[in-house]
Amino acid sequence: MTLSPLQGRLHPATPLRRSWAVLAALAGLAYQQHNLFSVGTSDARNKIDVPLWVACTAVTVVVAVVLSLFITSWRLSHYSLDGDELEYRSGLVFKVRRHCELHHVQSVDIGQPFFGRLLGVCTLRVVMSGTTMTLSYLTLNQARALKARILAEDTADERLHRVRTADLVVALLLDLGTNLKSLLLVGIGVGPYVLSGELFTLSTLVAFVPKVWKLTGRRLFTYSRWSVTRIAEGSYRTDHGLFDTQQYTYRTSRVASIELHQPVLWRRFNWVEVRVAVAGAGRPGVLLPVCPRTVAEKLVLHLLGADAVAHLHAPIPAPGKARRATLFHRALGYRLGNGYFATWRGYFFRNSITICPADRIQTVSVRQGPWQRRLGLANVHAHMAGGNRVSAVHRTSAESTDLAQHLHQASTLH
Amino acid sequence: MARYIRPEPPFTLDRVEMTQHPARTVRVHRIAAALQILGMSALIGATAATGTTLIHTLSSKAQTWHEMVSWWRPALAFLVLVPVVLYAWRWDRIKAGWLFRGYHLGDEELYIRSGLLYRRFTVLAYARIQEVNVVSGPIQRRYDLATVTISSAAGHNAIADVDPQTAYELRDRLTDLARKRRLPV
Helix, strand or coil: CCCCCEEEECCCCCCHHHHHHHHHHHHHHHHHCHHHEEECCCCCCCCEEECHHHHHHHHHHHHHHHHHHHHHHHHHCEEEEECCEEEEEECCCCCEEEEEEHHHEEEEEEEECHHHHHHCEEEEEEEECCCEEEEEEEEHHHHHHHHHHHHCCCCCCEEEEECCHHHHHHHHHHCHHHHHHHHHHHHHHHHHHHHHCCHHHHHHHHHHHHHHHHHCHHHHHHHCCCEEEEEECCEEEEEECCCCEEEEEEEHHHEEEEEEEEEHHHHHHCEEEEEEEECCCCCCEEEEEEEEHHHHHHHHHHHHCHHHHHCCCCCEECCHHHHHCCCCHHHCEEEEECCEEEEEEEECCEEEEEEEEHHHEEEEEEEECHHHHHHCEEEEEEEECCCCEEEEEEEEHHHHHHHHHHHHHHHCCC | CHHHCCCCHHHCECCECCECCCCHHHHHHHHHHHHHHHHHHHHHHHHHHHHHHHHHHHHHCCCCHHHHCCCCCHHHHHHHHHHHHHHHHHHHHHHHHHHHCEEEECCCEEEEEECCCCEEEEEEEHHHCCEEEEECCHHHHHCCCEEEEEEECCEEEEEEEECHHHHHHHHHHHHHHHHHCCCCC
């Protein structure tokens, strides 16, 4: 059965996506200079008198030029989905023409930025390994039709977990490490003012406010209304965001490792944060910002299989010597078997477990620093596709030789 | 000092002596280290001298060149000893590093041993190799050496400083092995 090609233009609001800031700035500038000119009257001094017809023509010309540029660039932006190929053309001066073969597509996500949400439009992101093709703006109907056609899957969604806002707020407040870090940043920012009493020293805050905002308030906004949905066999989608809604789709075939983080004050609720590292993506992405451990285990079961869940318990603890190498020696551990490698680490106010399927390990390395050499310890790293690594740190020399060998063997079993 | 370096258990292979790099790599590394230390000490020295002169000029309100550099004492010449001692230490460590480094082509995997202060031993299955390159820098070319870089999905590894002929053979051998052992994707 051949389907008719799906094609159309982007939403007419598209040119505004980047240029609204410029237009707003120009309008602001024009308003600021308004008392420099006077229109139609010649009684005011120190003003340049502009006849009414000149003013009208100037405004008309400017509006006409801007509008015609918008309309031409909108008319030139065109997408079409024909068979196995998605094509996108746009550009007035610099022509852009992108092709994408559908069997390279890893995930398709619909996002709604705040500005787009006001207009009822959205952004379609087509993720391939290494690159992302973004179509914005589209109407919601266009985006849904494209997504359904690209994925060619029926969307029998099953929601696995939804984060309650109350839980999220409590969890973020109890995340001691991050909160102390933002307090420290605020302290550094306010410090010069406290010491000197000069008001202008508060300008240092400008450098710290974005970072602090990112660590505190923005997390609340981006993490709220978070849910994980199973959209097809082996595909899981996260939806989140208070003002701009975002989606990300994880495919089990691309999962390199899963991390469960637990800040120290979350222990009494037994909450964890779940992060997933995907082959090809640089840093692990958040799968769930906060959830009970049972839910996290259910997700590990979904993403990696039933054997993996058994591996989240009973680590082999680090040798006693490790206490001379790190403060967090009691949190260290690893476990290898049944084709899964799990490691336990401790940081300031936070513990984490990382689990990966052993057959997706790319290379294995043993490393030893000068202090470890005196203690007879070494680190064993399993390097995953995409550059992140799963590490069993501070093991004895004999143990690390053994572990490296077993990891290597497990990584080549097929 | 240097000759007492012997790789110990996590960095050794059972019943296998790893291939050593050519002896002239020591020389290349010593030249590179000399250039590095010379450059760094010139930079740090120049910055420190300018900074001190500036502070001195501002604080003493010096007018002439003579007054500007009046902070200078003959004893400061001994500061030259810092890079010299550093280089002497590096001189010895480079030899030790050469004794430690090595590589070995096993049946199914490649072993690379590198570093000295921070030691590293990498095992890389031929099946995971995605790309093999031979590169050679100006000092390496002068001493007829080349580096084989091996990329997998997890990043880069390198067999640094081997004969160009060996490098070409390694490249051909590794690409051949990678093709034969390729895992089904």
